[in-house]
Amino acid sequence: MNFFIVSLIKIVIVFAVFMTTLAYLQWIERKVLAHIQSRTGPLRVGPHGLMQPLADVFKLLTKEDLVPPYANKFFYLLAPFIAVSLALISISIIPFGPAVTAAGYQTFEQISDVNVGILFILAIGAVSVYGVALAGWSSNNKYSLLGGLRSSAQMISYELPLTLVIVSPLLLANHLSFRSITESQMGYYLGFIPRWNIFQMPFPQIFGFIIFMIAGFAETNRLPFDLPEAENELVAGFHTEYSSMKFACFFMSEYANMVTITCVATLLFLGGWTPLFPAPYSNWVPTAVFVFAAIICFFHAIQPARKRDKYTFPVFGVMFLILAVIWAIPIIQRFLVPPWWFAAKAGALLFTYIWVRGTLPRFRYDQLMHFAWTFLFPCALANLLLTALLVALVS
Amino acid sequence: MIDSWIFIICAIVAVVCGFNLVLQKHPIASALSLIGVMGSLAVLYLLLGAEFLAMAQMIVYGGAVMVLFVFVIMLLNAGTEKASTKSWFAQILGLPLLLCFVGLLAYLVWGVLPPLRDVDFGSWVGGTAQHIGELLFTTYLLPFEVISVLILIAILGAVVLARREIE
Numbered sequence: 001m002n003f004f005i006v007s008l009i010k011i012v013i014v015f016a017v018f019m020t021t022l023a024y025l026q027w028i029e030r031k032v033l034a035h036i037q038s039r040t041g042p043l044r045v046g047p048h049g050l051m052q053p054l055a056d057v058f059k060l061l062t063k064e065d066l067v068p069p070y071a072n073k074f075f076y077l078l079a080p081f082i083a084v085s086l087a088l089i090s091i092s093i094i095p096f097g098p099a100v101t102a103a104g105y106q107t108f109e110q111i112s113d114v115n116v117g118i119l120f121i122l123a124i125g126a127v128s129v130y131g132v133a134l135a136g137w138s139s140n141n142k143y144s145l146l147g148g149l150r151s152s153a154q155m156i157s158y159e160l161p162l163t164l165v166i167v168s169p170l171l172l173a174n175h176l177s178f179r180s181i182t183e184s185q186m187g188y189y190l191g192f193i194p195r196w197n198i199f200q201m202p203f204p205q206i207f208g209f210i211i212f213m214i215a216g217f218a219e220t221n222r223l224p225f226d227l228p229e230a231e232n233e234l235v236a237g238f239h240t241e242y243s244s245m246k247f248a249c250f251f252m253s254e255y256a257n258m259v260t261i262t263c264v265a266t267l268l269f270l271g272g273w274t275p276l277f278p279a280p281y282s283n284w285v286p287t288a289v290f291v292f293a294a295i296i297c298f299f300h301a302i303q304p305a306r307k308r309d310k311y312t313f314p315v316f317g318v319m320f321l322i323l324a325v326i327w328a329i330p331i332i333q334r335f336l337v338p339p340w341w342f343a344a345k346a347g348a349l350l351f352t353y354i355w356v357r358g359t360l361p362r363f364r365y366d367q368l369m370h371f372a373w374t375f376l377f378p379c380a381l382a383n384l385l386l387t388a389l390l391v392a393l394v395s
Numbered sequence: 396m397i398d399s400w401i402f403i404i405c406a407i408v409a410v411v412c413g414f415n416l417v418l419q420k421h422p423i424a425s426a427l428s429l430i431g432v433m434g435s436l437a438v439l440y441l442l443l444g445a446e447f448l449a450m451a452q453m454i455v456y457g458g459a460v461m462v463l464f465v466f467v468i469m470l471l472n473a474g475t476e477k478a479s480t481k482s483w484f485a486q487i488l489g490l491p492l493l494l495c496f497v498g499l500l501a502y503l504v505w506g507v508l509p510p511l512r513d514v515d516f517g518s519w520v521g522g523t524a525q526h527i528g529e530l531l532f533t534t535y536l537l538p539f540e541v542i543s544v545l546i547l548i549a550i551l552g553a554v555v556l557a558r559r560e561i562e
Contacts, residue, residue, distance in 0.1 A: 075427075115446055119451070120450060122450070123437075123450050123453035123457070126453065126458020126462070127434075127458055129462050130427075130430070130462070133462070133469065134427075134465075145469065148469065149466065149469060149470060152462055152465070153466070155462075156463070159458075
């Protein structure tokens with residue numbers, strides 16, 4: 001009985017945090033892109049546009065829900081459902097922290113620890129192509145069809161380097177479950193270099209990490225690989241004919257896939273929830289970061305750029321201070337510091353996603369395929385061979 | 396208790412999807428039914444403790460192979476098939492002959508199979524990636540390598556055929 005209650009609590013927490021992240025990721029993306037392009041981004045709804053995600057949800061819900069007359073209706077409705085449900089499933093096996101004991105009950109900070117976790121993620125990724133492909137085909141629109149075809153070809157091509165590059169950290173970890181992979185990356189060389197897989201001897205996976213991120217961009221259809229929805233060629237690609245909530249489903253699945261791939265990159269290459277430097281000091285990093293953020297807020301409140309900054313920034317500063325105090329309580333640190341490190345690493349990778357979108361131009365379609373098969377695939381293969389050789393020599 | 400229910404549901408889904416695969420007139424619908432069959436089979440493997448096999452089934456068959464099927468169907472833009480005009484022979488004798496054939500097949504398979512036992516879900520260990528890896532590189536090394544070479548030859552053959560067409 002305990003198991004069900006604890007699982008339910010964990011599911012509720014993970015779901016709430018995940019959904020909030022998805023909603024605000026889009027706000028962060030618009031803000032960061034705006035600042036890259038010397039604009040201010042969403043600013044009208046709420047202080048600094050913070051209520052924008054809520055407004056967007058209402059906008060999408062109240063839009064007219066169109067079904068094209070010559071669309072294959074069953075598959076047209078099935079496609080967004082497949083896309084969003086498969087995108088949201090993967091988060092259930094991501095571990096956010098070590099085993100914790102609360103009220104005499106020991107549990108993992110993870111919904112469920114699957115023995116073949118990494119294969120599960122790959123299986124979900126392999127099947128989620130159908131959402132995009134079906135959407136493109138069932139809309140009965142040439143732009144949609146081209147987008148769907150491009151997407152399926154692209155995802156099959158980039159799955160090869162992605163899968164090959166995942167094998168190398170698995171060779172170092174000697175296990176398929178995410179929890180064991182992360183636990184194999186605990187500890188430090190010389191007392192301060194973390195044993196994350198990008199630094200792990202005998203062969204640091206730094207190239208593997210770069211290849212994984214590139215292939216991950218392509219798998220999630222993000223710029224510079226967003227050929228399935230290239231506006232200047234295909235209007236909006238596979239979701240041209242979708243509106244209202246069905247469009248929101250595709251939108252949400254894209255962001256959920258982004259979060260999943262960054263979480264997997266964090267677990268495989270950046271040591272999951274393990275901190276950057278050893279324990280007694282690293283426990284105070286969250287507090288220090290929140291205090292620093294609070295100081296910045298107060299500084300801007302003293303020198304307001306706009307009139308209302310005088311009132312909004314002190315509020316944010318106080319909120320950051322409250323967070324700093326929460327992360328400073330020793331009993332709570334045990335539960336919250338590892339997820340904080342996990343979130344910090346995944347957040348940094350998500351920021352890279354947005355950064356790349358703001359700065360890199362789109363590939364041409366033949367360049368995209370050429371890049372995957374003649375550069376990325378051999379690189380991943382060479383990385384795997386070197387790792388396997390060195391692991392065999394050392395052991 | 397709960398695994399029996401999961402087994403019953405997935406078995407029913409697999410059989411229904413299998414029938415649907417034959418009955419559907421549109422190739423895409425048939426292909427998706429086949430994915431349904433493979434997905435429910437993967438769950439059955441998982442119930443029996445063959446976790447690696449279940450995931451490989453989803454990645455290789457559910458993912459890679461069927462995506463190529465769907466891709467080709469979309470590329471050729473194959474439409475709904477028309478029902479062929481039935482011959483009087485098929486109309487009268489089709490169903491009885493089919494039943495006879497299935498009965499005969501079931502009888503023969505029944506004779507070959509070992510006597511039936513109760514299945515205890517989750518009691519079998521040996522489906523992990525480690526077990527399968529060990530078996531592939533010790534007991535079944537020769538078949539494994541032979542199949543690898545065979546697949547390599549098939550890939551080369553496909554490349555040669557595709558090249559000739561372009562020239």
